[in-house]
């Protein structure tokens with residue numbers, strides 16, 4: 213085990229990095245019970261790659277190599293110890309295998325990179341621009357000794373074969389997460405899950421086309437919530453669509469009350485999923501408040517929540 217993994221394990225009371233078994237390499241495991249909403253790791257990027265630097269594969273590789281050379285010897289060792297699905301691409305292969313999105317491109321987070329993928333994960337990752345850090349937080353209670361997973365792809369909106377194809381192409385591994393393993397042993401269950409996730413993808417597309425149609429938005433939101441629950445997803449997945457429904461309701465006077473209810477619901481979803489995160493929103497995003505003349509006073513205080521829920525499909 214590399215020195216930085218030993219160090220990560222030494223300083224963390226919440227999780228440890230150790231062998232995951234089944235050929236998955238290392239993974240993150242809960243050292244104690246972790247409660248839903250708890251931040252498990254918060255890590256600044258060791259190396260950032262802006263969208264503007266990724267015009268072509270050659271450009272991206274050149275930029276990655278240049279940035280890598282600027283690192284200290286210790287940090288270079290940390291990067292080189294990470295999994296590389298594309299060894300023929302050198303350092304840029306490591307970045308491609310492990311980078312996570314930020315608001316203007318991607319970044320390498322050596323500790324977060326140790327966590328494995330699952331199609332129904334018990335954690336989620338999120339870039340916090342104001343703090344310049346990527347966070348992993350629990351989306352449900354995680355028991356001591358349980359492996360901590362987040363998703364590398366939008367798995368809830370992809371069928372079994374779509375997920376396996378993308379993971380194989382972009383990360384060169386075959387997903388053997390608990391969800392996929394249970395589906396591979398039961399064809400009826402797999403067909404049902406595929407049907408649900410295809411429908412979720414279709415609803416997501418429908419939402420992007422909707423404009424000033426509160427009834428349809430509310431109906432789609434209800435269906436989406438049922439499907440997400442059936443698929444074992446977490447309520448945070450619904451947040452961008454609550455925002456879309458809100459936008460459709462706010463333009464029609466008779467739906468303003470519904471819009472207010474949606475705001476409160478979004479607050480509840482965020483508070484349940486990530487309490488510390490929603491507190492940051494309340495404290496730091498006041499400039500997102502809309503002109504008070506355009507919104508009923510009862511709606512305004514919660515508007516700031518929605519600045520964070522803008523769809524990021």
Ligand SMILES: [Zn+2]
Nearest residue numbers: 331387389392
């Ligand atoms: Zn899977």
